[in-house]
Amino acid sequence: MAYEITLLTAMGISVIFALSLNLITGFCGQISLGHAAFYGIGAYCAAMITKSGLPFPLALAAGTLLAGVIGTVVGIASLRVRHDFLAITTMGVGFLFLGIVRQQDFLGGEMGLSGIPGSGLSKAGFMLLVLVIAAAAAAFSLYLKRSWMGYVFDSIADDEDTARMLGIDVSRYKLSAFAMGTALAGLAGGLYAHNIRFIDPDSFGFVESITVLAMVVVGGIGSVWGVVLAAAVLSVLPLWLQFISDYKLLLYGALLFCVMRFSSNGLAGMVTALAKRAGGRP
Amino acid sequence: MLAFELLLQGLVQGSIYALIAVGLTLVYGLLRILHVAHAGLFTLGGYIGVLVTNATGSLALALLIAMPAMGLFGIAIYRTCYQPLLGRPPYVALIASIGLFIMMEELFRLIFGPYGLSYVAPPLQDPVGILGVNLKQAELAAMVGAVVLIGGLAFLAGRTRIGTASRATVTDPKMAEAFGVNIARIRDINFFVGSALAASAGVIVALLNNLVEPTMGSVPSYKALAIIVLGGLGDLRGTLIAALALGVIESFGTIYLGSFLDRDAIAFAFLIAVLMIRPQGLFGKA
Numbered sequence: 320m321a322y323e324i325t326l327l328t329a330m331g332i333s334v335i336f337a338l339s340l341n342l343i344t345g346f347c348g349q350i351s352l353g354h355a356a357f358y359g360i361g362a363y364c365a366a367m368i369t370k371s372g373l374p375f376p377l378a379l380a381a382g383t384l385l386a387g388v389i390g391t392v393v394g395i396a397s398l399r400v401r402h403d404f405l406a407i408t409t410m411g412v413g414f415l416f417l418g419i420v421r422q423q424d425f426l427g428g429e430m431g432l433s434g435i436p437g438s439g440l441s442k443a444g445f446m447l448l449v450l451v452i453a454a455a456a457a458a459f460s461l462y463l464k465r466s467w468m469g470y471v472f473d474s475i476a477d478d479e480d481t482a483r484m485l486g487i488d489v490s491r492y493k494l495s496a497f498a499m500g501t502a503l504a505g506l507a508g509g510l511y512a513h514n515i516r517f518i519d520p521d522s523f524g525f526v527e528s529i530t531v532l533a534m535v536v537v538g539g540i541g542s543v544w545g546v547v548l549a550a551a552v553l554s555v556l557p558l559w560l561q562f563i564s565d566y567k568l569l570l571y572g573a574l575l576f577c578v579m580r581f582s583s584n585g586l587a588g589m590v591t592a593l594a595k596r597a598g599g600r601p
Numbered sequence: 602m603l604a605f606e607l608l609l610q611g612l613v614q615g616s617i618y619a620l621i622a623v624g625l626t627l628v629y630g631l632l633r634i635l636h637v638a639h640a641g642l643f644t645l646g647g648y649i650g651v652l653v654t655n656a657t658g659s660l661a662l663a664l665l666i667a668m669p670a671m672g673l674f675g676i677a678i679y680r681t682c683y684q685p686l687l688g689r690p691p692y693v694a695l696i697a698s699i700g701l702f703i704m705m706e707e708l709f710r711l712i713f714g715p716y717g718l719s720y721v722a723p724p725l726q727d728p729v730g731i732l733g734v735n736l737k738q739a740e741l742a743a744m745v746g747a748v749v750l751i752g753g754l755a756f757l758a759g760r761t762r763i764g765t766a767s768r769a770t771v772t773d774p775k776m777a778e779a780f781g782v783n784i785a786r787i788r789d790i791n792f793f794v795g796s797a798l799a800a801s802a803g804v805i806v807a808l809l810n811n812l813v814e815p816t817m818g819s820v821p822s823y824k825a826l827a828i829i830v831l832g833g834l835g836d837l838r839g840t841l842i843a844a845l846a847l848g849v850i851e852s853f854g855t856i857y858l859g860s861f862l863d864r865d866a867i868a869f870a871f872l873i874a875v876l877m878i879r880p881q882g883l884f885g886k887a
Binding site: 350396399400401402403404406407408410411412414415417418419421422525529532533536540565566568569571572573574575576577579580583 | 629633635682685686689690691692693694695696697699700701702703704705706707708711819823826827830860861862863864865866867868869870872873876877880881882
């Protein structure tokens with residue numbers, strides 16, 4: 320049972336993290352190659368707070384808030400750049416975060432932070448907490464998608480200039496997407512820190528940013544169910560594939576490449592295409 | 602004196618960045634694809650350089666083999682991986698490229714081993730004095746090589762029919778095609794030249810560090826992306842200046858800001874600062 324609990328907890332955290340990027344990249348169409356930085360900010364902030372003896376819920380809240388605030392600042396900065404420039408800028412933010420954390424002694428530098436206190440919950444209790452938050456994040460995403468804001472996000476993702484011409488305050492909605500997405504990433508980071516109870520800069524590097532982007536893309540940009548499924552599968556895939564551990568990353572790269580090359584709408588796109596075929600021509 | 606030494610070191614590093622980034626710019630200018638897997642060719646070029654040099658004892662032969670081989674490999678990557686994705690949103694090719702790059706790094710690790718290879722008798726290691734500062738011959742070769750190769754490329758782009766056709770394709774592919782430019786061939790040539798330059802950079806970096814390892818492409822890959830953005834995406838002259846500037850800024854930055862930021866972060870801090878002031882890059886047109 321202990322193994323399943325560990326697995327489900329890791330899965331749940333990945334789902335929250337992937338849903339957080341889906342708000343920015345999936346709904347609002349703003350590609351981010353540095354999302355792990357906000358996961359890291361949440362993790363470091365929450366870990367520092369519980370390490371100083373304050374309670375776990377406060378730490379989670381502070382991590383969420385700090386990631387959201389810094390995310391909004393980054394969002395303001397990235398309003399100036401678009402498309403490929405935005406992708407590279409967010410990648411830069413990721414490297415900047417790593418570069419700063421590595422040189423700060425009070426954050427443990429290269430060695431990272433160890434001995435992070437537990438959450439005070441049992442393992443099963445913590446798993447339940449993670450799964451409840453993941454379910455809430457999915458429900459919120461589904462609600463958002465059908466709301467006025469979701470439609471506006473859709474229009475911005477589709478054609479920013481037209482959206483602006485229709486009188487939509489594009490900057491404000493982009494900032495909202497950044498604020499919500501990065502805050503949720505911070506929450507996921509806080510949970511991660513108290514699950515593993517050890518964090519170091521490498522846990523939040525470029526590979527992590529790409530991994531979470533892969534979850535969103537493999538699931539199908541913007542599709543909540545697709546992203547949840549992809550995050551769940553991709554997060555445990557490395558564990559299932561222990562027996563071919565030497566070829567793990569190779570397989571991962573191949574998966575990314577093949578999904579993009581042969582079905583660029585991800586799992587959600589595949590399901591839609593299959594359903595269409597099964598139901599005859601529309 | 603220290604300043605001059607730092608400047609030279611920065612220029613050496615910048616020359617290598619330039620050799621990698623020029624290929625990326627060529628690809629971006631033509632196809633609007635951020636070709637991350639480019640750095641995989643850089644790494645493979647380094648491996649071929651070390652293997653051939655160790656087998657034959659000739660660095661020149663190694664370059665002669667590595668550059669065209671990687672050029673052809675570049676064309677193969679374009680045909681099999683990017684060509685089918687051209688009509689898709691840009692992130693599709695970007696993520697496919699990242700997947701490809703991860704695969705390549707893993708294959709290098711599985712084939713050549715995780716610890717890397719070295720030259721048995723590394724060539725060009727003697728010191729050369731320039732105004733009282735000692736550089737290795739290899740470092741000098743990196744700078745001279747970059748100047749010759751990129752200068753030659755600029756000459757070709759500016760003065761020959763094929764260069765003119767290439768520039769026309771970058772400006773307006775449909776119009777160029779209407780005027781009889783064979784776009785497919787231009788794309789092949791761009792991938793060939795860019796990949797060959799990356800291979801030369803790989804051989805030179807292997808010489809400077811006397812080591813090639815599977816992950817040696819990672820950091821240059823991301824930095825080269827930063828450089829072509831700084832240079833204004835698709836602009837050859839801008840890319841060259843941005844690469845040299847970044848090399849110099851890093852070498853000074855590591856000394857003066859090293860306690861607060863690490864080397865890679867300095868590059869990206871510079872990138873973000875520039876983009877906030879000029880969102881189209883240093884030399885891009887608004």
